[in-house]
Amino acid sequence: LAKTTQPISMDSYEGQEVNITCSHNNIATNDYITWYQQFPSQGPRFIIQGYKTKVTNEVASLFIPADRKSSTLSLPRVSLSDTAVYYCLVGLLNTDKLIFGTGTRLQVFP
Amino acid sequence: NAGVTQTPKFRVLKTGQSMTLLCAQDMNHEYMYWYRQDPGMGLRLIHYSVGEGTTAKGEVPDGYNVSRLKKQNFLLGLESAAPSQTSVYFCASSYSRGGAGGELFFGEGSRLTVL
Numbered sequence: 600l601a602k603t604t605q606p607i608s609m610d611s612y613e614g615q616e617v618n619i620t621c622s623h624n625n626i627a628t629n630d631y632i633t634w635y636q637q638f639p640s641q642g643p644r645f646i647i648q649g650y651k652t653k654v655t656n657e658v659a660s661l662f663i664p665a666d667r668k669s670s671t672l673s674l675p676r677v678s679l680s681d682t683a684v685y686y687c688l689v690g691l692l693n694t695d696k697l698i699f700g701t702g703t704r705l706q707v708f709p
Numbered sequence: 710n711a712g713v714t715q716t717p718k719f720r721v722l723k724t725g726q727s728m729t730l731l732c733a734q735d736m737n738h739e740y741m742y743w744y745r746q747d748p749g750m751g752l753r754l755i756h757y758s759v760g761e762g763t764t765a766k767g768e769v770p771d772g773y774n775v776s777r778l779k780k781q782n783f784l785l786g787l788e789s790a791a792p793s794q795t796s797v798y799f800c801a802s803s804y805s806r807g808g809a810g811g812e813l814f815f816g817e818g819s820r821l822t823v824l
Contacts, residue, residue: 642815
């Protein structure tokens with residue numbers, strides 16, 4: 600069962616834009632793509648969700664190409680408080696399981 | 710509105726002891742999940758439920774049992790705890806599996822240490 604695939608880690612500096620890409624070749628037709636943020640010793644929390652094209656909210660944007668086999672989370676002008684692990688999560692074909700990938704550990708430097 | 714509540718938040722067990730973790734949600738969600746997270750690692754799915762009275766195995770089900778007798782509660786049991794089960798356990802619930810509005814709501818976690 601294919602999981603999502605993301606870079607293990609990324610570094611950035613305050614004020615920069617950060618783009619994290621996730622591949623999900625086996626995404627189910629009706630399922631959305633959801634991104635989560637996790638701080639140490641806390642449960643993951645919802646950031647953004649989308650089905651196709653582009654979605655934007657007050658904290659991030661989500662870009663999804665037409666084939667939906669990947670997605671990119673964009674964090675504009677990151678701050679130190681954005682240092683966290685970011686996970687993308689999709690429903691996979693023929694299963695009710697929701698399996699997380701390894702996530703991307705983002706470190707923001709001053 | 711409490712969301713997802715896990716009890717207990719901390720527990721220390723000796724090898725061979727049994728215990729039950731309780732997850733309660735007040736959002737009338739159909740789907741509930743138990744994940745474990747080892748230090749520095751990602752979340753791994755233990756068991757899940759798609760509705761009251763149903764349960765199914767996730768990625769790492771061995772050594773655990775679950776029950777969903779009531780829609781709002783999802784129990785995770787360890788019949789004979791082993792040191793390899795030392796981890797932080799997260800419960801999550803969602804309205805749907807992966808469709809619109811199907812984001813997961815997580816509890817604060819239950820930190821379990823098995824000596």
